[in-house]
Amino acid sequence: xxxxxxxxxxxxxxxxxxxxxxxxxxxxxxxxxxxxxxxxxxxxxxxxxxxxxxxxxxxxxxxxxxxxxxxxxxxxxxxxxxxxxxxxxxxxxxxxxxx
Numbered sequence: 348x349x350x351x352x353x354x355x356x357x358x359x360x361x362x363x364x365x366x367x368x369x370x371x372x373x374x375x376x377x378x379x380x381x382x383x384x385x386x387x388x389x390x391x392x393x394x395x396x397x398x399x400x401x402x403x404x405x406x407x408x409x410x411x412x413x414x415x416x417x418x419x420x421x422x423x424x425x426x427x428x429x430x431x432x433x434x435x436x437x438x439x440x441x442x443x444x445x446x
Contacts (some may be wrong), residue, residue: 348365348441349365352444358419358420359393359415359418360390360418361394361413364411364413364414364431364438367383371404372414372434374420379428379435381418388422392414393416414433425444425446426443426445427443
């Protein structure tokens with residue numbers, strides 16, 4: 348994980364990550380999410396009507412990618428540390444940056 352940044356006045360998180368070794372993003376809520384270690388709450392990939400999930404599915408051949416995470420109510424704040432899971436691959440203690 349390269350960066351977790353608060354966007355959209357805190358209601359979304361943009362997560363930039365390397366996808367080396369991951370052929371496809373599995374958006375299942377138990378395999379791809381950002382977890383707030385303070386509360387244990389998991390925040391899934393954001394989903395928009397007509398567009399679908401705000402994350403690419405095919406990652407093969409990409410050096411890096413990003414996904415947008417639902418942070419309704421701005422529960423995760425800049426300066427906080429979170430755990431990020433992408434298709435079951437976990438990165439812990441990632442600093443959340445300001446917008």
